[in-house]
Amino acid sequence: MNTAHPPFSPDAFGPDAMIMKGIDGMNWRLKDYESRGGYAALRKILAERIPPDAIIAEVKKSALRGRGGAGFPTGLKWSFMPRSFPGQKYMVCNSDEGEPGTFKDRDILRYNPHSVIEGMIIGGYATGASVGYNYVHGEIWDIYEQFEGAIAEARAAGYLGPSILGSDFSFELHAFHGWGAYICGEETALLESLEGKRGQPRFKPPFPASYGLYGKPTTINNTETFAAVPWIVAHGGERFLELGRPNNGGTKIFSVSGNVERPGNYEVRLGTPFATLLEMAGGVTKGRRLKAVIPGGSSMPVLPADVMMKTDMDYDSIAKAGSMLGSGAVIVMDDSTCMVKALERLAYFYYEESCGQCTPCREGTGWLYRMVHRIETGRGRPEDLDALTSIADNIQGHTICALGDAAALPVKSFISHFRDEFLHHIEHKRCAVSVAGGYATNPGATLRAAA
Amino acid sequence: MLSSQATEKIDRELTKYPPDQKRSAVISALAIAQHENGHLSAEVMDAVAAYLGMPPIAVYEVATFYGMYDLEPVGAHKLCICTNLPCALRGSVEAAEHLKRKLGIDFNETTPDGKFTLKEGECFGACGDAPVVLHNNKAMLSFMSKERIDQLLAELSK
Ligand SMILES: Cc1cc2nc3c(=O)[nH]c(=O)nc-3n(C[C@H](O)[C@H](O)[C@H](O)COP(=O)(O)O)c2cc1C
Ligand code: FES
Numbered sequence: 001m002n003t004a005h006p007p008f009s010p011d012a013f014g015p016d017a018m019i020m021k022g023i024d025g026m027n028w029r030l031k032d033y034e035s036r037g038g039y040a041a042l043r044k045i046l047a048e049r050i051p052p053d054a055i056i057a058e059v060k061k062s063a064l065r066g067r068g069g070a071g072f073p074t075g076l077k078w079s080f081m082p083r084s085f086p087g088q089k090y091m092v093c094n095s096d097e098g099e100p101g102t103f104k105d106r107d108i109l110r111y112n113p114h115s116v117i118e119g120m121i122i123g124g125y126a127t128g129a130s131v132g133y134n135y136v137h138g139e140i141w142d143i144y145e146q147f148e149g150a151i152a153e154a155r156a157a158g159y160l161g162p163s164i165l166g167s168d169f170s171f172e173l174h175a176f177h178g179w180g181a182y183i184c185g186e187e188t189a190l191l192e193s194l195e196g197k198r199g200q201p202r203f204k205p206p207f208p209a210s211y212g213l214y215g216k217p218t219t220i221n222n223t224e225t226f227a228a229v230p231w232i233v234a235h236g237g238e239r240f241l242e243l244g245r246p247n248n249g250g251t252k253i254f255s256v257s258g259n260v261e262r263p264g265n266y267e268v269r270l271g272t273p274f275a276t277l278l279e280m281a282g283g284v285t286k287g288r289r290l291k292a293v294i295p296g297g298s299s300m301p302v303l304p305a306d307v308m309m310k311t312d313m314d315y316d317s318i319a320k321a322g323s324m325l326g327s328g329a330v331i332v333m334d335d336s337t338c339m340v341k342a343l344e345r346l347a348y349f350y351y352e353e354s355c356g357q358c359t360p361c362r363e364g365t366g367w368l369y370r371m372v373h374r375i376e377t378g379r380g381r382p383e384d385l386d387a388l389t390s391i392a393d394n395i396q397g398h399t400i401c402a403l404g405d406a407a408a409l410p411v412k413s414f415i416s417h418f419r420d421e422f423l424h425h426i427e428h429k430r431c432a433v434s435v436a437g438g439y440a441t442n443p444g445a446t447l448r449a450a451a
Numbered sequence: 452m453l454s455s456q457a458t459e460k461i462d463r464e465l466t467k468y469p470p471d472q473k474r475s476a477v478i479s480a481l482a483i484a485q486h487e488n489g490h491l492s493a494e495v496m497d498a499v500a501a502y503l504g505m506p507p508i509a510v511y512e513v514a515t516f517y518g519m520y521d522l523e524p525v526g527a528h529k530l531c532i533c534t535n536l537p538c539a540l541r542g543s544v545e546a547a548e549h550l551k552r553k554l555g556i557d558f559n560e561t562t563p564d565g566k567f568t569l570k571e572g573e574c575f576g577a578c579g580d581a582p583v584v585l586h587n588n589k590a591m592l593s594f595m596s597k598e599r600i601d602q603l604l605a606e607l608s609k
Contacts, residue, residue, distance in 0.1 A: 002579060002580070003579075004579070004580050004593050004594070088469075097576040098573070098574050098575075098576055099574070100535045100536055100537055100573070100574040100578070101536075101537045101574070101578055102574075102576060102578070103576050103577050103578050103579050103580075105576065106576050106577060133467075137575075137576050138482075138517070138519050138588075139519070139572070139575040139576060139577075139585055139588075139591070140575070140576060140577070140591065141588065141589040141590075141591075142589070142590070142591065174467035176467070176475075176478075176479075177478070177479060177482070178478070178517070179478050179481070179482055179517040179518070179519045179520060180517050180518030180519035180520075181516060181517050181518060182573060182574070193478065194475060195472070195474065195475055196472075196474035196475045196476065196477040196478065196505075196509075196513065197474075197509075197512070197513065198512050198513060198516040199516065199517075214469070214472060255578065255579060256579075257537035257540070257541075257578040257579055257581070258536075258537055258540040258541065259540055259541075263541070263578070263579040263581070264579045265579065298535075298536060298537075298574075329537075329578075331536065331537050331540070332540075333540060337540065342536055342540075345534070345535065345536045345539055346535075346536055349535055349536075349573055349574075352573060353573060355516075438540070439536075439539050439540050439544070
C-alpha cells in the first residue's frame with residue numbers, strides 16, 4: 001500500500017513488518033513509540049548495565065547487515081571502533097537517501113523517527129560515542145524539521161543529553177541536512193559534507209572507525225540499520241536472525257517503484273520470494289508483462305524477468321542471481337519500457353552526479369551517457385556496444401569511491417541482458433518496444449540536447 | 452546581507468558543532484541565506500563567510516557543489532521535477548513536458564514575469580509518489596498528474 005497519505009492501515013507495510021509494525025502515519029510521536037514498546041531496549045541496557053561488548057555480540061548474532069547499500073555486517077563494523085580511544089567518538093546516521101528507487105528512509109523518519117533515535121543512542125553506548133548526527137537528504141526538508149522535533153521530544157524525556165535516565169551514559173544527537181548531492185550518500189563524502197566541505201569521498205583506508213568526522217573515530221550506518229537495533233536488543237539477536245535466513249537476518253523494507261499497480265514500501269522477511277513482493281505491490285501494471293527488474297537501486301545490475309521470478313529477496317540469493325540487494329530499491333519495468341532509454345536516463349544521472357574527483361569517473365560517465373544517448377536517438381554504431389563495455393570496465397575499480405562502479409554496473413548488465421534491443425536501435429534507428437504508453441523512445445522527440 | 456532572523460537561525464545550527472568547527476554550519480547557513488535573499492549573490496556568500504569566519508573561496512566551493520543552491524536569480528516559485536528512471540516509469544517526463552508547455556519555458560529557464568523557474572531534478576527519495584515536484588526547495592508535492600499540475604499553477608499564479 002502506498003503510505004503517502006496518513007492515516008493508513010497499521011499493516012500497510014505488510015503482515016511481517018517489524019520496524020514498521022503498527023505504523024499508521026499518525027503515531028510517530030514519542031508517547032506512541034513508547035506505547036509500542038519503544039525505548040524499552042535502552043531502558044533495559046541502562047538498568048541492567050549491559051556491557052557494550054555484549055550488545056555488539058548480540059548485533060553480530062542477529063546477522064544484521066547494513067541497509068544502506070553495501071550489506072556490511074553491522075556488529076562487525078561496530079567492533080572496529082577503538083575501545084580505548086581517549087577523545088571524542090561519533091555515531092553518524094546516513095539518511096541521505098538518494099539512490100534512485102529508494103524511498104524507505106523517508107518513511108522510517110517521518111513515521112517512526114524514534115526507532116532511529118533509539119538505535120543511534122544504543123549504537124553510541126555500544127561504541128563509546130557520545131555525539132551523533134543524522135544527515136538528512138536535502139530534498140526532504142519537512143522530514144528534517146520533523147526529525148528535529150523528535151529529537152527535542154527525546155531530549156525532554158531524558159533519553160538524550162547528559163546522564164541518560166540517571167545513568168552515567170551521555171549522548172547528544174543533532175540533525176544535519178544536505179542540499180542536493182547524491183555523492184554525499186557515500187559515507188566519507190558525507191563526512192566531508194558534515195565538516196562543511198564539498199562532498200568529495202576520501203581515500204580508504206583509513207576507514208571512518210579510525211579517522212572519521214573531524215578526524216575522530218566514527219561509525220556510519222544507514223537509517224534502516226539503526227531502526228532495527230532496538231528490536232534486536234529487546235528480543236535478542238537469535239530471534240532477529242530467525243526472521244530471515246542464515247547470514248541474512250531480519251526483515252527488510254523494499255521500496256517498490258516503476259511499473260507496478262501499488263508502488264510503495266513493503267517490509268518483508270529476508271528470503272521472501274520476489275514474486276510475493278511483486279504481488280504485495282499489486283503486480284505489474286495491468287495488461288502488461290514483466291520485463292526487467294533492478295533489485296537493489298539504480299547502481300545495481302538489472303535482471304531479466306525470468307531470473308527475477310525465481311529469486312528470493314535476500315543478500316545472498318540476489319547475489320547468486322547476478323545482482324545485489326543494495327539499498328532494497330526494486331525498480332520494476334514492464335514490456336512498455338525501452339531498455340536503451342532506461343539506461344540512458346541512469347547514465348545521465350551518474351554523469352550529472354559524479355563529483356569530478358577521479359578522472360575515470362568524471363570523464364567516463366560523460367562518455368557512457370553520450371554514447372547511450374547516441375544509440376537511443378538512432379545515431380549509434382555497431383562498435384558502440386563493445387566500446388561502452390570497455391569504458392565501463394575502465395571506470396569500475398579505478399576510482400576512490402563506488403560511484404564509478406555504480407555507473408559501470410548498469411551499463412554492463414543492460415547490454416549483456418538486453419543486447420538485442422541495443423542492436424535494434426543501432427541497426428534500425430528505431431525502438432524495439434511495440435507496447436505503447438510506457439517509457440520508450442518517441443521518434444523525433446529529443447528530451448534533452450546531447451551533452 | 453543577513454537579517455537578524457537569519458543569524459539567529461544560523462546561531463541555532465552552530466550549537467550543533469564543536470566550537471572550533473563552525474564551518475560545519477555552512478551548508479545550512481547558505482540555505483538560510485538563499486531563502487532570505489532568493490538566490491546566493493557573491494555579496495550574500497561573502498556575508499556567510501564573514502559570519503562563520505571562513506575564507507570566501509571555501510564558501511563558494513560549497514555553494515557551487517550542491518545542486519539546490521541558486522547562484523543566479525530564480526522565479527518566485529522554483530519548481531523542480533524529478534525525471535530519474537523510477538519516476539520516468541510513472542509518467543514524470545510527460546508531467547515535465549506539460550509543465551514546460553504550460554509555463555512556456557524549458558528547464559533552467561524563468562518565465563518573463565519572474566514568477567516561475569523550472570528545473571530538472573535527480574531522485575528526491577520519493578519515487579513511490581511519482582511524479583514528484585519540489586516547490587522552492589522545501590515542499591514535496593506528490594502524484595503530480597497533469598490535472599494536479601494545472602491546479603498547482605493556478606494556485607501559485609494567484
Ligand atoms: C555513490 C554512493 C551513494 C551512497 N548513498 C547512500 C545513501 O544514500 N544512504 C546510505 O545509507 N548509504 C549510501 N551509500 C553507502 C554508504 O557509503 C555506506 O556504505 C552506508 O551508509 C553504511 O551504512 P550501513 O552499513 O548501515 O549500510 C552510498 C554509497 C555510494 C558509493
Ligand atoms: S526517481 Fe524520482 S524521486 Fe526517486
